[in-house]
Amino acid sequence: MNNPYIPMPARIEKITTENEARDIKTFDFSFVNNEDKDGFLFLPGQFAELSLLGFGECPIGIASSPTEVGHLLFTVKRTGFVTKHLHRAEVGDTIGIRGPFGNSYPLDLMEGKNVLIVGGGFAFTTLRATTMYMLEHNNRGRFKELTIVYGARSPGELIYKQELWDWEKSTDLNMFITVDKGDERWKRREGFVPTVLEDIAPSSQDTVALVCGPPVMIKFTLPVLQKLGFPPERIFLSLEMRMKCGIGMCGRCNIGHKYVCVDGPVFSCAQLDELPQEY
Amino acid sequence: MERPMSKECLMYKEDFEEFLARLIEGHSIFCPSGEDISPGIKKVAGREQFALHRGPSHFSFKHYFLPQTERLFSFDMASNKIDASNGELDDNKLVVLIGLRPCDAMAIELLDQVFLQRGPEDVFYARRRRRTRIISFACSEPRTTCFCESVGCGPDAAASADMVIFALKDSYIVKTITQCGEELLNNTGMNLDGVSTEKLGEREQMINESRDRLEKVFTSEDLNGKIMDFEASYWKQICQKCLGCGICTYFCPTCHCFDIVDEVAGSKGRRIRSWDSCMYPLFTLHASGHNPRPTRKERMRQRIMHKFVYSMEQYGRRFCVGCGRCVIHCPVNLDLRLVIKEIAEGK
Amino acid sequence: MKRVESELITNVEELLEDKKIGFFMGYENGSLPLRTSPCFVKEKEDVQRLVWNCFCTNNLSVYLVSLIPELPAGTKVGILCKGCDSRSLVNLIVEKQLKREDVLIMGISCSGMINIDKLTGNLDGGRILEVEENEEEVILKLDTGEQRFSRKDSLYESCKNCTHPTPSVYDILIRVGEHAPKSVCPDPMIAKFRQKERLERWQIFERELSRCVRCYACRNACPNCYCKECFAEQTKPRWFGLSNELSDVLFYHLVRILHQAGRCVDCGACVRACPEKVDLRLFTRMLVDEVKERFDYEPGLSPNDSHLLGVFSTDDTQEFMVEVD
Numbered sequence: 001m002n003n004p005y006i007p008m009p010a011r012i013e014k015i016t017t018e019n020e021a022r023d024i025k026t027f028d029f030s031f032v033n034n035e036d037k038d039g040f041l042f043l044p045g046q047f048a049e050l051s052l053l054g055f056g057e058c059p060i061g062i063a064s065s066p067t068e069v070g071h072l073l074f075t076v077k078r079t080g081f082v083t084k085h086l087h088r089a090e091v092g093d094t095i096g097i098r099g100p101f102g103n104s105y106p107l108d109l110m111e112g113k114n115v116l117i118v119g120g121g122f123a124f125t126t127l128r129a130t131t132m133y134m135l136e137h138n139n140r141g142r143f144k145e146l147t148i149v150y151g152a153r154s155p156g157e158l159i160y161k162q163e164l165w166d167w168e169k170s171t172d173l174n175m176f177i178t179v180d181k182g183d184e185r186w187k188r189r190e191g192f193v194p195t196v197l198e199d200i201a202p203s204s205q206d207t208v209a210l211v212c213g214p215p216v217m218i219k220f221t222l223p224v225l226q227k228l229g230f231p232p233e234r235i236f237l238s239l240e241m242r243m244k245c246g247i248g249m250c251g252r253c254n255i256g257h258k259y260v261c262v263d264g265p266v267f268s269c270a271q272l273d274e275l276p277q278e279y
Numbered sequence: 280m281e282r283p284m285s286k287e288c289l290m291y292k293e294d295f296e297e298f299l300a301r302l303i304e305g306h307s308i309f310c311p312s313g314e315d316i317s318p319g320i321k322k323v324a325g326r327e328q329f330a331l332h333r334g335p336s337h338f339s340f341k342h343y344f345l346p347q348t349e350r351l352f353s354f355d356m357a358s359n360k361i362d363a364s365n366g367e368l369d370d371n372k373l374v375v376l377i378g379l380r381p382c383d384a385m386a387i388e389l390l391d392q393v394f395l396q397r398g399p400e401d402v403f404y405a406r407r408r409r410r411t412r413i414i415s416f417a418c419s420e421p422r423t424t425c426f427c428e429s430v431g432c433g434p435d436a437a438a439s440a441d442m443v444i445f446a447l448k449d450s451y452i453v454k455t456i457t458q459c460g461e462e463l464l465n466n467t468g469m470n471l472d473g474v475s476t477e478k479l480g481e482r483e484q485m486i487n488e489s490r491d492r493l494e495k496v497f498t499s500e501d502l503n504g505k506i507m508d509f510e511a512s513y514w515k516q517i518c519q520k521c522l523g524c525g526i527c528t529y530f531c532p533t534c535h536c537f538d539i540v541d542e543v544a545g546s547k548g549r550r551i552r553s554w555d556s557c558m559y560p561l562f563t564l565h566a567s568g569h570n571p572r573p574t575r576k577e578r579m580r581q582r583i584m585h586k587f588v589y590s591m592e593q594y595g596r597r598f599c600v601g602c603g604r605c606v607i608h609c610p611v612n613l614d615l616r617l618v619i620k621e622i623a624e625g626k
Numbered sequence: 627m628k629r630v631e632s633e634l635i636t637n638v639e640e641l642l643e644d645k646k647i648g649f650f651m652g653y654e655n656g657s658l659p660l661r662t663s664p665c666f667v668k669e670k671e672d673v674q675r676l677v678w679n680c681f682c683t684n685n686l687s688v689y690l691v692s693l694i695p696e697l698p699a700g701t702k703v704g705i706l707c708k709g710c711d712s713r714s715l716v717n718l719i720v721e722k723q724l725k726r727e728d729v730l731i732m733g734i735s736c737s738g739m740i741n742i743d744k745l746t747g748n749l750d751g752g753r754i755l756e757v758e759e760n761e762e763e764v765i766l767k768l769d770t771g772e773q774r775f776s777r778k779d780s781l782y783e784s785c786k787n788c789t790h791p792t793p794s795v796y797d798i799l800i801r802v803g804e805h806a807p808k809s810v811c812p813d814p815m816i817a818k819f820r821q822k823e824r825l826e827r828w829q830i831f832e833r834e835l836s837r838c839v840r841c842y843a844c845r846n847a848c849p850n851c852y853c854k855e856c857f858a859e860q861t862k863p864r865w866f867g868l869s870n871e872l873s874d875v876l877f878y879h880l881v882r883i884l885h886q887a888g889r890c891v892d893c894g895a896c897v898r899a900c901p902e903k904v905d906l907r908l909f910t911r912m913l914v915d916e917v918k919e920r921f922d923y924e925p926g927l928s929p930n931d932s933h934l935l936g937v938f939s940t941d942d943t944q945e946f947m948v949e950v951d
Contacts, residue, residue: 003352053550083566248393257588522688612657
């Protein structure tokens with residue numbers, strides 16, 4: 001019988017510092033054991049527990065798409081005890097991964113529809129995974145128009161910068177990048193994500209919206225989406241909660257009768273309307 | 280699941296002693312008392328050591344299936360090696376728990392939902408559970424804090440028991456519930472008679488008297504329908520006296536929340552899980568400082584709604600067996616039964 | 627007792643009516659025999675729920691620090707205080723957690739609280755139908771007959787050796803009678819404990835604390851434990867492990883108890899809250915006696931006191947820094 005608490009060893013192959021504040025890093029992992037690599041089947045939106053022996057575990061969204069063969073990315077902000085120590089890790093170090101856990105973004109529902117992605121700051125990680133998944137050339141035809149609105153506080157706080165610039169040039173999607181406040185070198189859009197979204201006013205017709213960002217961004221984005229005509233069944237959010245086990249046993253990440261670790265982290269607004277406002 | 284097997288036979292006092300003696304010969308037997316392998320669990324090495332409690336024992340058998348602190352694995356940070364071996368779990372020898380009350384047996388059925396049936400199995404719980412046989416004792420003398428009937432349990436409930444024993448005045452009726460229970464009985468090689476109508480009558484009377492003695496502060500009807508409202512104003516009122524300690528959760532036979540942490544000495548360490556309580560502020564505190572349940576009101580609402588509302592949607596069961604331990608031990612006598620009554624009356 | 631109860635009820639009714647208080651904390655009958663429960667009264671019609679008897683064990687001061695900010699500004703809180711409870715309250719004033727003008731102290735001269743376990747130990751399944759108490763005895767009327775208990779012998783240890791049964795600070799005082807227990811300091815039981823060999827003391831310490839389930843009821847029942855974030859729950863850094871193994875349990879209790887020096891009033895709330903009946907008083911009362919002996923200080927007797935650990939005097943004894951055998 002498998003012990004579900006044992007992490008699979010994974011080596012850090014690459015570390016990218018994503019922002020100016022240097023508190024967001026992307027780690028690219030490879031599993032030490034082939035059977036772990038083959039068994040780690042996931043979809044965009046899922047998360048895993050990153051484990052540092054002696055320090056503990058933290059739940060982190062998977063930032064890469066399963067289509068990015070040979071890469072397994074996690075973008076981690078230095079926030080608590082475990083993430084602080086993870087930031088001290090170096091290329092070649094081995095840490096542990098448990099997962100994948102939770103549900104994914106609703107790929108079935110998105111298929112054949114337009115997709116609007118709204119992201120803010122550091123919380124763009126699983127949205128990146130979703131974007132990469134849809135842009136993969138075998139998959140691109142399964143989805144109609146793809147529009148991304150992504151913003152951060154300042155130019156230095158945008159993550160995945162090179163990819164953002166590439167996407168901006170691509171004809172495969174409509175990319176809108178914004179910062180709350182630019183600097184002298186910033187030539188692009190300025191303004192809060194919800195405001196920009198309102199300006200662009202993408203059609204809600206036949207469109208699924210995926211939203212992930214800081215609470216304040218979500219708070220102001222949802223009314224805009226509503227105004228644009230998105231029904232709550234077609235707006236999806238990815239939630240965060242304090243988690244430990246990741247498998248629905250330790251009991252702390254519930255919102256009403258749903259466990260974020262197994263029933264989430266992705267919920268539609270319609271689902272959330274049915275649940276207590278306790279997150 | 281096992282095919283249900285129900286068979287009843289009669290034991291006189293000396294038969295029961297013999298039965299105990301033969302059980303002890305072939306198995307590890309534990310009863311709810313003392314603290315041999317974990318708090319509240321005593322190894323019955325001789326038949327004279329078996330003791331029954333009036334009503335539920337001080338601790339439930341949760342301590343056995345989900346110890347307060349459990350090592351998930353050990354590790355060495357220098358070599359990155361993990362050692363998950365666990366001698367206690369590898370031992371597959373049958374363990375017989377005898378003497379727990381129907382409420383505590385039913386609690387095990389509820390824990391099964393969490394640790395065996397919902398998703399991946401919890402290896403620690405599963406190993407202990409599978410090697411365990413349960414012989415419960417019907418309740419003839421409930422305590423003033425007992426309310427099992429109000430939550431769908433009862434003095435003769437058989438949930439998760441392999442065998443239920445009814446202790447009558449000078450004899451015992453042994454009822455096997457599962458095939459395992461029947462095997463257990465057969466293996467003792469006892470030659471037992473069936474139960475006379477007279478004895479069945481004595482049992483009925485005992486259970487009826489027991490039912491009559493049960494407090495009915497609220498009834499199962501009070502729990503039907505949509506009784507608890509997350510937004511209701513009564514939560515603020517209800518939590519007012521609560522001190523915010525973890526007694527009600529730690530003594531509850533169905534509360535099962537845990538935390539996972541690493542402990543290190545030098546380069547060696549272990550990852551453990553330890554009971555946690557939704558009554559503690561740290562339980563839901565995010566690393567960012569945000570806490571979705573910042574005050575006692577939210578935490579108490581979570582505890583009660585989890586037991587009576589959320590669990591219904593998660594498992595189709597209420598996570599309360601009416602053992603009354605939370606009522607007995609609450610330092611401010613904040614009585615769960617009254618809380619439910621107040622909620623049902625919409626106060 | 628009936629006289630005391632009616633005096634209490636009349637007082638509270640008047641105070642609420644005259645708007646001298648907006649909220650009152652006392653006791654009501656509990657859901658179980660021999661138990662009371664804290665009773666929070668806002669409306670006049672609830673005043674009749676208030677009771678007074680020898681089972682009013684909770685130290686209600688524990689609620690004040692979190693309760694007062696939640697009430698409408700300017701609400702004065704009336705609180706029923708036994709001697710020990712009043713000292714906890716006064717200590718909160720000394721520690722600047724509470725303003726004297728925010729509370730109306732209804733003192734009650736206490737003749738000691740009865741340890742329920744001493745009464746229910748030998749009931750043999752009998753159900754308690756009625757309870758009576760007089761100056762000498764507590765009488766339980768059971769469905770199986772009557773049982774009488776000597777009041778003196780059934781008191782909680784902290785009550786047996788209470789030094790201040792009557793509040794020294796109050797706005798209104800209800801006198802129960804002059805049969806208050808004799809004050810003894812130092813506590814004879816503790817004195818005996820101190821005479822034991824170090825190893826034996828350690829074994830007792832271990833034996834008591836090994837029962838701890840870490841429910842934190844001792845902390846949460848203690849009026850002195852008002853920290854917004856307890857060291858036991860800090861994670862940056864985490865000061866000690868989460869397990870219920872002895873080393874972690876010891877660490878928790880040692881730190882909590884040491885923080886009680888010069889503050890503990892020996893109300894016994896921690897002992898009474900403990901579901902495992904760990905005798906925490908062995909440790910806290912030792913501190914109380916130590917503080918009394920060395921600094922001639924008893925906390926909670928005057929709101930104008932300086933906090934023991936907040937003042938330094940050149941003639942403070944200091945040899946305890948290194949224990950000399």
